Amino acid sequence: MRRRSSLRISGMTSKSCSDSAPADQLLALDNQLCFALYAANRAVTARYRPLLKELGLTYPQYLVMLVLWQQDQNEPAPKVSELGQRLRLDSGTLTPLLKRLEERALIKRTRGAEDERVVRVALTPAGRALRELAVSVPERLMCGLDVDPAQIVSLRDELRSLLEVLEGAEPTAQ
């Protein structure tokens, strides 16, 4: 059984699926969580962009590098599928992205000897070195931004809870 998210309020099962607000309100763009999420995500990405450009990385490439930088050096290099699980991305997205990182000599892709189907992704020395340039990114991102760090943390946690609920839920019936 999947763990309950903190978004749940005990005894309450979301909204009763029969009650409905006026359609005008339900379909108003600014009432939608989905649009707030969509717009905020792109605004955050846009704010990262110039900083990551200095590193020669796109935003999704940066996320991949974050995973690799966090990897224990003693562990075997992660598989493409493991990166995918972590980032919620499939091979259709990751394969070309990883090829670009390999062209830039930041990573090395190696087909496994034990199992010829898997590809393991390891940092090159250059990829590891890039981390030194990246450490200043989170801080520089926040600099000049008029936000309360505590609220950032709580927003992050609420988003994680939402993600957990969404991933645990049955897919919407088609």
Add this chain to the structure above:
Amino acid sequence: MRRRSSLRISGMTSKSCSDSAPADQLLALDNQLCFALYAANRAVTARYRPLLKELGLTYPQYLVMLVLWQQDQNEPAPKVSELGQRLRLDSGTLTPLLKRLEERALIKRTRGAEDERVVRVALTPAGRALRELAVSVPERLMCGLDVDPAQIVSLRDELRSLLEVLEGAEPTAQ
């Protein structure tokens, strides 16, 4: 002067831009608001996808339709640039998207008579009719999701505040 967002806590200017947590923590994927936002946004979009597929719409197309459905019929049809402002998208994104909606006969793009540069986007009867099918989407999306509506609202408002801060802030120095 731009209005202050509620994310701000009086007298507090984000984090002092010199203090720094250990780099291990700063760069940890799961500590990043940006990843929570990125993953949650895609998870929400994925949950919309099967419902929107019934309408023959992609998620960004749905957002455009939300704006058009909300338009006052007595007002002149919105310009491409006005849709862009509302959705934070530029013509490079909107032009092909609107062409696809026009191919589906949901909208009509008309070059302005007063000013030949502007293109106005109006619903066709079919586009207006699609709204009837769309009204059930928000509700069906939430159904079976184990979330507290009040938390959705507060999350939405926090995201709006974040968006406001980001849009008001100076761009990050490159």
Add this chain to the structure above:
DNA sequence: TACAATTAAATTGTGCACAATATAAATTGA
């Protein structure tokens, strides 16, 4: 051992996002 089923990654095709540039219309100013 054969061979169907499964698994991992790659490929293909569509549709965003967005930077950079182009085109064409409107406006401004000498």
Add this chain to the structure above:
DNA sequence: TCAATTTATATTGTGCACAATTTAATTGTA
């Protein structure tokens, strides 16, 4: 008046996302 500038949209090119399919390797099983 008309060249220069500005404005609105379109175009081009790159890089995601993701569905659907393909390829190749492995596993399970008769």
